[in-house]
Amino acid sequence: MTTLLVLLSLTVGVYLVAVLEAWTTNGHFRIAAPLCSALALLGRESIVPRKADRIFFEAAPILLLTSALLGAAVIPLAPALIVTDLATGALFLNAALAYVLVALLMAGWGPDGAYAMVGGWRFLGQVIAYAMLIVMPIMAVAMRAESLLTTEIVASQAGLWNILYQPLGFVLFFAAAMALAFVPPFDLPTAQGELAGGVEGEYTGVRLAVFRLGRMVLILTLAAATVTFYLGGWQGPLLPPWAWSAIKTLAVAATMLLAGRMMPRIREAHLLAWGWKLGIPLALLNIFLVGVLVLVLP
């Protein structure tokens, strides 16, 4: 029952995130935009490149969708509305999202095309830049909650939300989440206009629809994770908990999609330099500060 409810809310959420993305890309806010484009994609012919590695080519969009859905399984939408409340929930989210990398590598190597391959390997470089910046802020959040259960993490923010308690961690996690979901300005793997679509350039028809759906679910999962870890989850004054979750998640997703439109695409070398030379010392400083606060404050 809870699984069905979570799936239903995921579907509605994904549809709204797709509307938001179409709005940030085109400037027109059309509620029917994802439905029209999905029907159009399903109706188009599916072209398979001539010497594609079939196993990878077919498996990549499905693996992307699966890993994003598995990540969404440990995120609480309301006090009892979670698919599986694993004891290592925060770490499991990270493990599931690590397979986004595998899916994009498969999508890059599968079609046997130069642009796709470059896009895929570029994403590996991006992963090396942001991987620690996702795990270390999660560690600091788990330090405050003294548990890896996502429901515990939300409950520990009853007094003060983590965005105010650990703002440095929030900034790092938000940037790293944008890089994981490869939204602009971190959209190196699917660089529009530079790599002719990159990893999703060789996909058409049904497979492209699944790939895009997987990406929307990924953005939604990461927005929900940001809300769970830093914005207090379902807590709020007047409305029921699920309404607060929905509002906060959609607000974070809209911010993620809008924030990058103002900046040019970040080059890989710069991303790695900023991530390792600035990001990791800041993440370690964040852990230290949170440790001091946890020990000092009652």
Place this chain on the structure above:
Amino acid sequence: MSIELLSALVTGAALFGVGVYGALSQTNLVMIMMGVELMLAGALVNLVAFWRFLHPDTPAGQMFVLIVMTVMAVEMAVGFGVAIARFRARGSVEMEEASELKG
């Protein structure tokens, strides 16, 4: 002895055997390292099986597994560093050609 313990130990033994085959039969350094990774994975399976079925209430077993995972990561990092250096010096990492100490 329970059948779960036996199946886990046999899996660990099979992974170790495949790893030995790979490490001895491949000529490229990266493939040899994959064989070593398989051997370490077999050892990890055995460790977790021993923890779970013989001493489930001692966390020291899990700590041992963490240390072995650390060793796996460290060995891969240093091995790939050496591979890069060798590739720059010689142009290939084939171990058949690496029979001298010079260079």
Place this chain on the structure above:
Amino acid sequence: MISAQGLFIAFFGLAAVCFGVAVFRTSSMVRSALALLFSQTAIGAMFLSMQAEFLGVLQIMMMATEMSIMAIFMVMFMMDPGGLGKMEMTHQKGLSLISGSIAFMAAVAVAVFVDWGPGGASPPDAARQTRELGIELLGRSMLIFETAGITILTAMIAATAVAIQPLKRSGDR
């Protein structure tokens, strides 16, 4: 006769061994690296079915990134990453098959013939396991943990130093 846990362990174990064998049978390099990745994922699933939840999730997470890095190193250093050239890349095949089989049979013999003693206690639940593991790491085994940390740091510095490009100094050979 065989419990659900035993079935899961056997299934994931078989998957791990099959993927492990596929690593050395395929001639495409990226397929080889990703087969190793899925073998390690199956091993992580085995850990999960043996109720070592933290270790299973950690194994699945670490191995995804590590094996992807191995994939790119294979593409960089192997002569035929696509595997379409049908090159022979093995040597001493007979010897290695015999060694592998002897290693396997020796390990199985030890597993079967040794009396492992009474087992059967049940492990604590996952949240307590993680908590006890943390207390063990930072309490009794603190020295081991710190030594592992220093080892990792040394390895990082050593690998970076070995892999970094030497600066071109003018006037040198």
